[in-house]
Amino acid sequence: MTNSSQKKTARYLALESLEKVLTSGAYSNLQLNQVIEKNNLADNDRRLLTNLVYGVIQHRLTLEYWLEPFTKGKKIDDWVKALLMMAIYQYHYLDKVPDWAVTDESIKLAKQRGHEGIRKFVTAILHRILREGLTDFNQIASETTRASIEYSVPEWLITELINQYGTEKMIEIVQSLNQPANQSLRINTRLTDKEEVSRQLYEADLDFRDSQVAENALVLEHGVIANTEAFKNGEITIQDESSMLAVENMHLQPSFRVLDACAAPGGKTVQIAAELDADAGGKVTALDIHQHKIKLIESNAKRLAVNDVVKAIDLDARKVDEKFTDESFDAILIDAPCSGFGLIRRKPEIRYEKRLSDSYNLQKIQLEILAAVAPKIKKNGIITYSTCTILRQENDDVVNQFLANHPEFTLERTQTNLNLKDDRQSDTLTILPSDYGSDGFFVSSLRRTM
Numbered sequence: 001m002t003n004s005s006q007k008k009t010a011r012y013l014a015l016e017s018l019e020k021v022l023t024s025g026a027y028s029n030l031q032l033n034q035v036i037e038k039n040n041l042a043d044n045d046r047r048l049l050t051n052l053v054y055g056v057i058q059h060r061l062t063l064e065y066w067l068e069p070f071t072k073g074k075k076i077d078d079w080v081k082a083l084l085m086m087a088i089y090q091y092h093y094l095d096k097v098p099d100w101a102v103t104d105e106s107i108k109l110a111k112q113r114g115h116e117g118i119r120k121f122v123t124a125i126l127h128r129i130l131r132e133g134l135t136d137f138n139q140i141a142s143e144t145t146r147a148s149i150e151y152s153v154p155e156w157l158i159t160e161l162i163n164q165y166g167t168e169k170m171i172e173i174v175q176s177l178n179q180p181a182n183q184s185l186r187i188n189t190r191l192t193d194k195e196e197v198s199r200q201l202y203e204a205d206l207d208f209r210d211s212q213v214a215e216n217a218l219v220l221e222h223g224v225i226a227n228t229e230a231f232k233n234g235e236i237t238i239q240d241e242s243s244m245l246a247v248e249n250m251h252l253q254p255s256f257r258v259l260d261a262c263a264a265p266g267g268k269t270v271q272i273a274a275e276l277d278a279d280a281g282g283k284v285t286a287l288d289i290h291q292h293k294i295k296l297i298e299s300n301a302k303r304l305a306v307n308d309v310v311k312a313i314d315l316d317a318r319k320v321d322e323k324f325t326d327e328s329f330d331a332i333l334i335d336a337p338c339s340g341f342g343l344i345r346r347k348p349e350i351r352y353e354k355r356l357s358d359s360y361n362l363q364k365i366q367l368e369i370l371a372a373v374a375p376k377i378k379k380n381g382i383i384t385y386s387t388c389t390i391l392r393q394e395n396d397d398v399v400n401q402f403l404a405n406h407p408e409f410t411l412e413r414t415q416t417n418l419n420l421k422d423d424r425q426s427d428t429l430t431i432l433p434s435d436y437g438s439d440g441f442f443v444s445s446l447r448r449t450m
């Protein structure tokens with residue numbers, strides 16, 4: 001146990017966080033936010049902490065594979081295993097930290113957290129690793145198992161990605177998952193425009209570029225958006241570029257009555273709201289099944305000064321019939337609950353937690369939501385169905401099954417903005433995390449024709 005007078009270093013905090021994520025199912029991003037908020041860390045310590053936590057989780061299967069020959073048959077505590085994985089991660093992936101420093105720091109941590117026996121055990125294993133080196137992946141006979149270990153993605157997901165995209169694309173996708181995610185921002189067009197925001201960011205010394213993917217997006221190359229005046233004033237908000245395409249495809253008009261059926265925390269509700277005008281009768285009704293998330297939508301709307309057109313209600317979208325008459329909305333967004341594989345870069349542990357059966361269970365809910373909401377769109381209106389996953393079970397399969405049961409709808413080609421190359425075979429749009437450095441995302445446009 002730590003002596004409370006000792007300051008917790010970035011490595012100590014990383015180890016604590018890893019234990020929580022790897023063994024108690026904590027979410028890495030929430031855990032990190034909490035630790036960063038609680039401990040007054042210098043910038044470089046914060047960066048090291050984030051790098052270690054994300055890095056070890058991203059490469060978990062690889063690190064376990066490398067560690068296994070050195071701990072074979074030995075029973076070790078979870079935190080000691082996490083400490084050893086963290087050391088291997090630094091030896092292999094962090095060029096800037098010399099091996100001797102990693103070894104010293106790891107042994108110090110072992111002593112701080114454990115007893116003399118553990119210190120000796122960790123010291124012996126680290127010295128052996130440095131002496132003997134790490135096992136080559138070529139020793140793994142099966143190609144899928146090798147890809148699973150090398151890219152640290154469960155074997156079932158490797159197989160599924162090969163089935164859906166082919167081997168070459170699978171490799172591109174899984175390689176991209178361990179790259180840092182783009183930091184993008186959306187311009188709140190209710191308050192400002194891209195030119196004005198660009199001027200402010202330039203003056204604040206932030207490096208940014210135009211988005212290739214979405215119209216009102218900028219991508220930050222360097223710096224922190226949350227400290228800018230534009231963020232504090234609600235002129236910009238943090239949102240992934242690809243996720244902006246759902247609302248950009250709704251073809252909204254200021255007077256529209258809009259339903260956002262799965263809305264919390266409200267990222268897309270506020271994007272919709274920015275297009276509406278209360279004086280013209282515009283309004284977005286935002287539903288979420290979880291009551292505690294409703295206030296997230298409300299505070300988001302307030303922060304971006306669009307609360308005049310937002311009404312948030314806790315309601316299961318499968319029960320919309322209880323509250324709304326048929327054909328009450330000009331446009332509907334179903335940003336469905338999904339497996340979230342498009343977000344692996346931001347939540348690297350997702351890949352280990354889900355199974356293919358989860359996608360099929362979600363498909364059932366997605367179809368139930370679509371079927372319940374369908375009568376609420378006016379004739380000629382569009383239901384935009386989107387997810388942040390890249391598996392067809394929750395995307396094209398859902399759309400095709402819905403269309404098979406609803407002849408009153410047709411699939412319209414989802415528009416791509418700006419410079420996206422458009423060689424799609426399908427009218428739906430799937431953006432892979434390997435395409436533009438954004439999150440993976442799926443958008444489809446279902447027009448009611450009868």
Ligand SMILES: C[S@@+](CC[C@H](N)C(=O)[O-])C[C@H]1O[C@@H](n2cnc3c(N)ncnc32)[C@H](O)[C@@H]1O
Pocket residue numbers: 261262263264265266267268269287288289290293315316317318335336337338369
């Ligand atoms: C992908 S998230 C939505 C993200 C949101 N559109 C945004 O841009 O910030 C899906 C949301 O659907 C909600 N949800 C899940 N099942 C639902 C249901 N049956 N009815 C309404 N909301 C549901 C979840 O609580 C979750 O907040």
